[in-house]
Amino acid sequence: xxxxxxxxxSADEINTAIKDLLPDPEGREARVIEAMLYAMLGPxxxxxxxxxxxxxxxxxxxRESAMRAAVAIExxxxxxxxxxxxxxxxxxxxxxxxxxxxxxxxxxxxVLAGDALLAFAFELLADPDTHADPFVRCSLVxxxxxxxxxxxxxxxxxxxxxxxxxxxxxxxxxxxxxLKTGALIAFSCEAGALLGRAGGEAQMALRNYAHDLxxxxxxxxxxxxxxxxxxxxxKAVGKDADAGKATFVSLLGLERAxxxxxxxxxxxxxxxxxxxxxxxxxxxxxxxVVSRKS
Amino acid sequence: xxxxxxxxxSADEINTAIKDLLPDPEGREARVIEAMLYAMLGPxxxxxxxxxxxxxxxxxxxRESAMRAAVAIExxxxxxxxxxxxxxxxxxxxxxxxxxxxxxxxxxxxVLAGDALLAFAFELLADPDTHADPFVRCSLVxxxxxxxxxxxxxxxxxxxxxxxxxxxxxxxxxxxxxLKTGALIAFSCEAGALLGRAGGEAQMALRNYAHDLxxxxxxxxxxxxxxxxxxxxxKAVGKDADAGKATFVSLLGLERAxxxxxxxxxxxxxxxxxxxxxxxxxxxxxxxVVSRKS
Numbered sequence: 001x002x003x004x005x006x007x008x009x010s011a012d013e014i015n016t017a018i019k020d021l022l023p024d025p026e027g028r029e030a031r032v033i034e035a036m037l038y039a040m041l042g043p044x045x046x047x048x049x050x051x052x053x054x055x056x057x058x059x060x061x062x063r064e065s066a067m068r069a070a071v072a073i074e075x076x077x078x079x080x081x082x083x084x085x086x087x088x089x090x091x092x093x094x095x096x097x098x099x100x101x102x103x104x105x106x107x108x109x110x111v112l113a114g115d116a117l118l119a120f121a122f123e124l125l126a127d128p129d130t131h132a133d134p135f136v137r138c139s140l141v142x143x144x145x146x147x148x149x150x151x152x153x154x155x156x157x158x159x160x161x162x163x164x165x166x167x168x169x170x171x172x173x174x175x176x177x178x179l180k181t182g183a184l185i186a187f188s189c190e191a192g193a194l195l196g197r198a199g200g201e202a203q204m205a206l207r208n209y210a211h212d213l214x215x216x217x218x219x220x221x222x223x224x225x226x227x228x229x230x231x232x233x234x235k236a237v238g239k240d241a242d243a244g245k246a247t248f249v250s251l252l253g254l255e256r257a258x259x260x261x262x263x264x265x266x267x268x269x270x271x272x273x274x275x276x277x278x279x280x281x282x283x284x285x286x287x288x289v290v291s292r293k294s
Numbered sequence: 295x296x297x298x299x300x301x302x303x304s305a306d307e308i309n310t311a312i313k314d315l316l317p318d319p320e321g322r323e324a325r326v327i328e329a330m331l332y333a334m335l336g337p338x339x340x341x342x343x344x345x346x347x348x349x350x351x352x353x354x355x356x357r358e359s360a361m362r363a364a365v366a367i368e369x370x371x372x373x374x375x376x377x378x379x380x381x382x383x384x385x386x387x388x389x390x391x392x393x394x395x396x397x398x399x400x401x402x403x404x405v406l407a408g409d410a411l412l413a414f415a416f417e418l419l420a421d422p423d424t425h426a427d428p429f430v431r432c433s434l435v436x437x438x439x440x441x442x443x444x445x446x447x448x449x450x451x452x453x454x455x456x457x458x459x460x461x462x463x464x465x466x467x468x469x470x471x472x473l474k475t476g477a478l479i480a481f482s483c484e485a486g487a488l489l490g491r492a493g494g495e496a497q498m499a500l501r502n503y504a505h506d507l508x509x510x511x512x513x514x515x516x517x518x519x520x521x522x523x524x525x526x527x528x529k530a531v532g533k534d535a536d537a538g539k540a541t542f543v544s545l546l547g548l549e550r551a552x553x554x555x556x557x558x559x560x561x562x563x564x565x566x567x568x569x570x571x572x573x574x575x576x577x578x579x580x581x582x583v584v585s586r587k588s
Contacts, residue, residue: 028466029449029473031456036444083409088401107382108455111405115377116444118409122416123439126432134428138420141435145417150330150410155323161402162325172322179323 003284010053011046014074017067021124035105035113036120039078042096045294047285048073051188054282055206058275059196068130069140069191072121076148077184079117082110084157118148131195139194147183156180168246174215181221182214189213189282205271209282212268217289219261222247226254228293261290297578304347305340308368311361315418329399329407330414333372336390339588341579342367345482348576349500352569353490362424363434363485366415370442371478373411376404378451412442425489433488441477450474462540468509475515476508483507483576499565503576506562511583513555516541520548522587555584 001009018040025033049070056066085092085100086107093103102110124130125140146152156179163176189210193203225240226249240247249257268286272279295303312334319327343364350360379386379394380401387397396404418424419434440446450473457470483504487497519534520543534541542551562580566573 023444027449028453028456028470029444032448032452033444079409083405086402086405088405109452111377111380111382112448112452112455115373115409115412115442116448118412119439119443119448122435123443126420126435126439128432134432137432138422138428138435141416141420141432145413145420148409149413149417150317150323150327154326154406154410154413155321158326158403158406159322161406162322176322 003281003288006281006284007045007047007050007288010050011044014046014049014053014067014070015041017071018074021068021071022120031105031109032112032116035101035109036117038104039082039101039110039113039117040074042098044096045292046074047289048077048184048188051185051210051282051285052191054279054285055189055192056195058192058202058206058278058282059198061192061195064129065131065195066192068124068127069195072124072130072140072144073184073188073191075117075121075124076144076153079114079121080148080153080157080184082114082117086110089157089161133197136194136197140191143190143194144187147187152179152183153181156183163246168251170248170251173246173248173251177215177218178211181218182211185214185217186210201274205274209268209271209286212264212271213286213289216261216264216268216286219248219257219264220290220292222249223254223257223261224292224294225249265290297575297582300575300578301339301341301344301582304344305338308340308343308347308361308364309335311365312368315362315365316414325399325403326406326410329395329403330411332398333376333395333404333407333411334368336392338390339586340368341583342371342478342482345479345504345576345579346485348573348579349483349486350489352486352496352500352572352576353492355486355489358423359425359489360486362418362421363489366418366424366434366438367478367482367485369411369415369418370438370447373408373415374442374447374451374478376408376411380404383451383455427491430488430491434485437484437488438481441481446473446477447475450477457540462545464542464545467540467542467545471509471512472505475512476505479508479511480504495568499568503562503565503580506558506565507580507583510555510558510562510580513542513551513558514584514586516543517548517551517555518586518588519543559584 022037022040023033052070052073053066081095082101084090085095086102092100094100101113121144122141125144126137131137148154156176159176160180186207189206190203193206225238225247252260265286269283272283316331316334317327346364346367347360375389376395378384379389380396386394388394395407415438416435419438420431425431442448450470453470454474480501483500484497487500516534519532519541546554559580563577566577
């Protein structure tokens with residue numbers, strides 16, 4: 001089984017777990033749950049939950065535990081997409097190749113569905129089924145809340161919304177992206193170490209891996225925005241250039257951006273050298289994020 | 295010290311704790327933190343955190359622990375106000391007597407500030423400073439996530455947004471309000487019992503108290519919407535009637551609504567009879583919610 005097959009098989013399993021774990025759309029509040037499911041089950045690579053499953057696999061973590069943490073991170077990722085797509089934010093009609101949640105439902109429902117997904121992520125993590133030890137569960141809640149909040153992903157989104165182009169340099173944009181996309185990717189990799197009660201060295205190795213992977217991922221995203229095909233990428237491309245927004249490509253140029261992404265992917269893999277062959281799929285993930293077409 | 299003085303003194307303490315516990319507005323993401331603080335520090339009764347503090351006081355819980363849970367519930371309450379006020383939801387310009395967050399900042403910032411407040415509530419609860427026992431912290435996270443999510447407050451808001459007037463009866467509106475306002479009030483009262491590791495009987499008594507108190511509170515809100523003075527209430531009044539929305543007043547009539555609220559307040563107090571005189575302020579809270587002018 002090659003990497004794309006492994007990723008795709010994992011995505012199927014994650015989609016099944018999403019349907020199992022999310023509440024059923026019942027009662028007069030069914031609409032908000034339908035919107036949560038619509039947003040969660042849109043076609044997607046499920047890269048973040050895959051990282052949780054694979055990092056947990058390094059330490060032999062029980063698959064059901066890992067899957068619950070995997071679904072939790074997908075809830076937070078999806079919540080952020082639903083809110084970022086809103087008219088008052090990025091105003092996107094297309095996401096993962098189909099109507100965004102506020103287009104398929106309405107704005108109010110999209111706001112509420114995003115909110116409910118965020119709350120549900122913490123409900124999942126705090127549940128005894130996720131891990132027998134409440135200390136581990138609390139550590140997961142803390143790590144995810146920090147990665148999500150004003151000093152994590154949401155802070156990154158705020159910087160992105162308010163950034164003036166002429167004040168953007170490579171340091172600013174690197175910090176922005178470390179918060180906006182890097183924080184959740186770091187959670188995804190560290191969650192496995194927490195679930196497996198791995199020692200400090202293993203957790204640090206995964207954090208460093210995630211750090212490089214997240215940045216490589218974002219640079220690749222900026223490259224796709226320039227070179228990608230909207231039909232394959234599944235969302236509008238060329239938006240950053242149209243908006244005159246600074247990106248890694250506009251700051252570094254296309255060639256240097258590609259070199260930088262490749263270098264980061266290489267470095268990400270090296271952090272995994274302390275692990276055995278169970279880290280193979282994580283290493284291939286690093287190659288994948290810089291070579292993907294969508 | 296009478297009840298309003300006690301409530302007002304507690305509100306001052308809570309405001310101080312909010313400033314201490316929330317992140318400082320630093321860095322390029324400062325704007326979202328400023329919006330969080332703006333929303334949190336608007337004038338308000340701080341009723342929910344007061345309920346946490348007083349329910350915790352029944353069991354001699356350390357004040358700092360209780361205050362962290364109190365600030366967490368105020369974060370969730372405020373997040374819900376910020377999102378509910380958005381143009382795509384209730385579209386309110388005035389809240390607690392001043393500009394709503396999206397008016398004082400902008401819509402995107404209000405969405406993000408609400409999101410960040412929700413995440414921060416869980417960050418606060420999961421922190422070891424809130425309680426030494428991680429099992430207690432996890433229980434708080436679970437209870438708050440359930441109270442907030444699609445089967446709690448957010449579910450209630452969804453029902454409220456989609457309710458057709460002609461299908462609204464007293465049972466529907468009671469369930470709607472139990473979710474929309476009751477769930478967070480129930481959390482506020484039960485949090486004290488969890489922090490104090492109180493037995494099942496005590497927790498049940500507080501849950502029953504909260505149940506009656508929450509409904510009494512909502513009926514009183516509907517009465518204020520009819521009889522209140524916008525300048526005192528601090529938000530627009532008469533909105534429900536203008537929107538042709540079913541309320542306890544429209545369904546029961548003004549007099550029966552008042553009787554119902556008074557009866558519920560009385561019943562709420564009776565649930566507290568198993569506690570000693572430390573429950574005095576909680577009893578007075580029941581009288582307060584049905585006699586308040588704002």
